[in-house]
Amino acid sequence: MGRRVGITLSTRTAHNQVAGCTPGMVDILVTASRIYTGREVLGEGYIYVRDGVVTALGEGVPPEDLTYPTITLGGRGRIAAPGLALAADTPAYLLRFLRPSVERRVQLYRALGHDAAFTSSLPAVYELHLHGVTTVFIEYITPDLPARLAEAVGGRYGLLHPSCPGAPEPGGKPPALAGVVSRGCGEGGAPGWALESLPVYRPSALERPWSLSEELRREAGLGEGVLREGSTAEIAVFDSSRPPGMLLDRYELSLDALYRLGLQVESLVSGSDILVDGGEHLYIVEKHFSEAYSLASRLAGLL
Structure with a gap:
């Protein structure tokens, strides 16, 4: 299986170096106990992403040729949904x-x-x-x-x-x-x-x-935001193995209801970019918050 993202990075360049790949050359395998596609709800299954596009999606164990991705996300006790x-x-x-x-x-x-x-x-x-x-x-x-x-x-x-x-x-x-x-x-x-x-x-x-x-x-003319083969990868992964999302993988909700829960994602994929993993943003980090905090007092005087 591929490498799992597990470190905080401050630049996209650093992430690509750690992943051992260049931008647009990442294969991502997402597995989950329940997958919301936007059209239907699947049981335990997988989503495979190549170069930012969903190339395979289905229930059960992924085929052998899809078990060597660059990075693996999700797992048992996870919910995957369209971003x-x-x-x-x-x-x-x-x-x-x-x-x-x-x-x-x-x-x-x-x-x-x-x-x-x-x-x-x-x-x-x-x-x-x-x-x-x-x-x-x-x-x-x-x-x-x-x-x-x-x-x-x-x-x-x-x-x-x-x-x-x-x-x-x-x-x-x-x-x-x-x-x-x-x-x-x-x-x-x-x-x-x-x-x-x-x-x-x-x-x-x-x-x-x-x-x-x-x-x-x-x-905006973007088309449906559903997960299907050939669509741009926009995938949110939620942890249903522990609170606050514990046991959600055992129930079927509407996507409106799922997002109204306000759960934080465990992982987030947008195109070729993994933006969040392990509940941490990989590119927006503490120094960015410090810079914004320092800026806030100056902004108040502009209104």
Whole structure:
């Protein structure tokens, strides 16, 4: 069997060196006691990922030719489910308790500067990844920020562009982004699939997290977020062998109900990137939180 990820890494380069591979050359085997595909629920089975794409999925023991991956995730007592696509005002995360309006956030984004917007987004992306969001649409005024996050952190990103005075038109979609969607300005402009000005940035804050994720995917032209052969790998693995998810593998829930539980993932796969394993983010680490904490007091003066 392949090597299991088990160390915290601060850069994607370091991770690729440890895995003994180059980007886009990772074979991942995920096994679980229950697999939610988004269309059906399977019993004990496996998902095989090659170069960021699901190449095999089924019940039972994986075939012999799929038992030598680069990395193995999951195991008995685990649940595997499709990851979510959600949007969030990540550059305003450090000011979320002040609940700034979208108009104020646009003013903030214009004043922040690119580096500060990146630093203040990292804690939000961390929280989203640890709760199963594999495609994050970043509310911002240009596509530069989500493109930088894709390069520095890994995973899939899109742009949520606020149609407010002072927000430049985003232009075309950069190749690094999954898509570009817009939101209105003012009261009533917030789409249901957007997390903004909330104490926590996780799917459980929404009443129908999976259904809203699918709405966003349709809006962005991404297609269904189901696990099937040929789909981009977006996989969340939950531990059902111990609290708080203990015994969940014995019951069948809707995906909305599963994500409303607010469980932290054990592992998260987004394309070719393993973003979380062992419940720890592999790329967003303590030094990033320290930098964001130092930035927070300066940001408050910009509102």
